[in-house]
Structure formats: structure tokens, C-alpha cells
Amino acid sequence: MSVLVYIESPKGHIKKTGYEVATYGAKLAASLGTDAIALIIGYSSEASDLSKYGITKVIHVNSTQDDAFDAQTYSHIIASVAKEQNAKVVILSHSANGKGLTGRLAIKLDAGSVSGANALPDLTNGFGVTKSVYSGKAIVKYNIQTEIKVISVMGNSIQPELNETTANVQQVSITAPTTKLKVVERKTSEGIVPLPEAELVVSAGRGMKGPENWGIIEALAKSLGATTACSRPVADADWRPHHEHVGQTGVAIRPNLYIAAGISGAIQHLAGVNNSKVIVVINKDPEAPFFKAADYGVVGDLFEVVPKLTAAIDKFKNS
Amino acid sequence: MNLLVCISKTPDTTSKISFKSDDMEYNSDGVSFIMNPYDEWYALVRALEITEQQGGTVTVINVGPATNDIIIRKALAIGAHDAIRVDTEATDAFTVASNIATQAKLKNYDIIFLGKETIDFNGSEVGAMVAEMLDLPFISYATKLDVAASLSTVTRDIEGGEEICEVDGPLVISAAKGLAEQRIPNMKGIMMAKNKPLEVVPAQNVPQRVLTSKFILPPAKSGVKLIDPENMDELVRLLHEEAKVI
């Protein structure tokens, strides 16, 4: 038996979430007394890097092709490798593409599945997998009943951990049946870390008064190397692009640091951010509900506090 | 066009969360339930817009007990033509998907719509399962959908960007913000909903693959530490030395 980890490699590059699931798979395999095998699909020169994270074998499928993701094709490939390697657990990222794969793999492999796991499985009594539910207000523990299990792991739930092995990379070619889906265009913004993967996020709300004032937020984000986000009314009013909107109806994030300026902290906003490790709230109203969910708070006018914080960060970085 | 929209019921986000039976069960006493916003605001409304422009019917389906009829009537009030309720407790994604797929096979739906996820459990699993059971393409997190004859052009969210896909023929899509604008049911819709067909069908018995073993409340925050607005060096120091996040 084995644990199979599917590693995403958009444009040939393994992202941090790829090393997170590699670490997750390696640790799980160790507790199960078996091997962690990584699977990577499409062209990439980074396949062998996975051996640094406790992976003992890498299966590189169709390494001469580019990575045109199609959930039907990819799930066919992952399921056939899983069967061939006698995988009892299949691990993947709870990413945009992972969301198209988890359910399909569960059906193909007759497996029970949990999506968005927030920690390593608890093997003390059956096969327990936890995830955060009810807008972060509770954690549920599931017990997977089936022999084969599929788990997708929420980003930033586990840190990549170095554990050097001597993995060999095996090149395999698999032809999947053709599908009806055609990707016509893929647009991604280069340079900035997308919100679901960002470790540092600077966010602002209606307290900013208008879109023309966002310079101070961008400056703070730049100093920190953070990604910017916003509350929903701000995106609705087109002050900021829609993909920046976090919360129940927007993107759910779990960065290490979330700085919120001029956001009141309504429950629907908190739903998307309260799994952040550390929350800093800047608000002029000491009664703002966000302070209850915060680790650090600054009661003050954001137009004064934010530039001072940026200056302090710059000073810290240069020291 | 025959369109199928999968709708689910979730507690309103503002509800207080508590558990009973030794933390094994969600305590729904006094909780108000709503139709999952992604299903109602985006999936259902976009399906209605398409049939308004091109003709056809919108059927809504829910896997759940009779207490779910309230959200089904709401979907009918917003404009759905008819409804199916598969009479069983929705226990896990596999049970729900199996029952939806069974009903979907009885008719040839052109497009099956779901919400991107339920706001209580954030599974994002049912759509991919239904698509796999029906051997159809599935496009998750759709923010735009145009349909011309049998060709659907869909924009979907991916990390840090978006992707435009085309599918010729039937497909399954999950709806995210942007796909449509929320509609509020009017008095006429509410009156008409009372007479629209709601078919209750027995569930297919499938073994549950995943059991809930318990709920755990997350550790309470230790309370906010307030920092003097004049002393941002102190905040930076704490973020570096105490919180270790920068």
C-alpha cells in the first residue's frame, strides 16, 4: 500500500501548497508505516525537489506536455496511478483545481472523501479527519469508513518540512480519454501572490472613504510583501476589484497575518478571515466588533495609523 | 433548455453555533435556516435568466427532509418552474450526489447548476461527484456563463486569475459571485409558488462513506492586545517577536 500525493505544478512550478501536501503525505505515510509517492502531471523541471520533503518516489506523468488542466483528464490519470500504486490514501490541495478533482476521485476510487482538511489525520480511533466549519466557529471531526480515502488539504494548514530522501523520478506516459472541455484562455496576474495562498494580507473597508485613498494600503502591503484584500461593500462599489473581496461570499483565506483597516468586522466578513493565525485591527471606533476577533488592535484614525505602521515596517526591514 | 439547479439549506451565518448529543450533532434549536446563498443568488438566477431568454424550464432539486420545503417554495417563488425533493437526510456529499445523479439521469438536463459550496460545511464536493457519476465536464466557481445553442462559454475563478472554458454539450457548473444578481421574490411569485409542482421522491439507499464523529469548538481568542497608535514600532516588535509572523 502507499499514500499518493498529487502535486500541482502550474506552468511547471511547484507552489508552496505543493510542498505543504507533500509534507502532509509524507507524515501520514510515516504514521501508516508506508511510502509517500508524489504524482506530478505535465512539464516541470522541479519534480526531483519533492524528495526534500519526505517523498520516496515521484511519478512524473506526461512530462513533455504543458499543464492544460482538465478535471476529467487529470482525475483519470490520478486514479489510474492510485490503482497501480495500490494507494490507500490520495492527498491533494484544496485549490481551485483540487475542488474539481476531489469529488471525481472519490467516485472513481469508491472512496470516502473529506475536502479542506485543516490538520493531519487522527489514526487513534479509525481514520479521523478534521476541518473548520460554520464560518470558523467550529471544527468537525469526520471518520472515513472506506478502505480508500481522498483528502484535500486547506492551504496553510501545515508548513512544508524538510526531510531529505533519495527519491527516484519515474517518467510515465498516460493517455486519457478526450473530453468535451476546452480551455480557451487563462489569465493570471504575474508577480503578486494570489489571496488564497498569501501568507500576509493587508485589507481595508469602507472606513477608507473612497478608492482614491488606497495608496496608503498599497504602500503598507508593498513594505510587508503582502497581498491586498477588501470588504464586500468596497468591491460592490467598485472601489476595488472583485477578486479582492474576502468573506462569506468572497474568498476565504487563512494567512499568517491579516491586517484590517477601517473594517467593522461583521460576521460575514469574519467568516472568510477568522482562520488567520494573527489578526491586527485598525479602527477608530473602540466598539467595532472586529476587536473581539483580533489579536492586536489599534484604536485610531487609519489615515494616521497606516502610514506610521508602514514607516515602522520599513525601519524594521532596514535594521 | 432544461436546466436543473441543486439547492441546499444552511443556517444563517449570524446564527449561534452550538452542539448537542455529546457534541455529535448540530443544535438547530432556534436557528433560522436559509437557502445556501450561492445556490439562490447565482445558480438559480442565472438558470432563470437563460430560460427567460431562450425558453425552457428550470427544475430545482433538494436532497432533504420535509422541513426543507420552505426553501424549495422560495426557489419556486423566485421563478423556478418545478421542484424535486429526494426525501432523506443529507448525510454526506456522496449520499447527496448519488441521489441528484439518479434524478438527473431520468431527464436530459442541458446544464446542472450548483453553488460553489455550502456556507456551513464548505465542501465543494457535490458538483464534481455528480459530474463524475454522469460522465460530464464540471466547471467549478463559474463567474460568467453564456449559452448559445449547445455551446456554453464559462469563465471560472482560479488562483490569482481566471480561465475561460468552452463545453459543447451538457455540463455541470458550480456558481460563484458574479454569475448573476440576487433576486427578491415578489408577492405574485410567492402566490404562484403555492401551485407549482413539488414532487417528493424516495431516496436511493447508499452506504454513508463518511461519518461525523464530533464537533469541537475552536480555542477562544485570548483577547485583543491594544497598542498605542503613536507607537507602531511596538506593534512591529510584537508581530516579529511574539506572534512571529513577520
Ligand SMILES: Cc1cc2nc3c(=O)[nH]c(=O)nc-3n(C[C@H](O)[C@H](O)[C@H](O)COP(=O)(O)OP(=O)(O)OC[C@H]3O[C@@H](n4cnc5c(N)ncnc54)[C@H](O)[C@@H]3O)c2cc1C
Ligand atoms: C448574506 C451576506 C453576505 C455577506 N458577505 C460578505 C463578505 O463576504 N465580506 C464582507 O466583507 N462583507 C459581507 N457582507 C456585508 C457585511 O455584513 C458588512 O456589511 C460589511 O462587511 C461591512 O463592510 P465594512 O466593514 O468595510 O464597512 P462598515 O461596516 O461601514 O465599517 C467601516 C468601519 O470603518 C471604521 N472607520 C471609519 N473611518 C475610519 C477611520 N478614519 N479610521 C479607522 N477606522 C475608520 C468604522 O468605525 C467602521 O467600523 C455580507 C452581508 C450579507 C447580508
Ligand SMILES: Nc1ncnc2c1ncn2[C@@H]1O[C@H](COP(=O)(O)O)[C@@H](O)[C@H]1O
Ligand atoms: N442536500 C442537498 N440537496 C441538493 N443540493 C445540494 C445539497 N447539498 C449540497 N447541494 C449542492 O451542492 C453544492 C455544493 O455543496 P457542497 O459540496 O456540500 O459544498 C451546493 O451549493 C448545492 O448546490
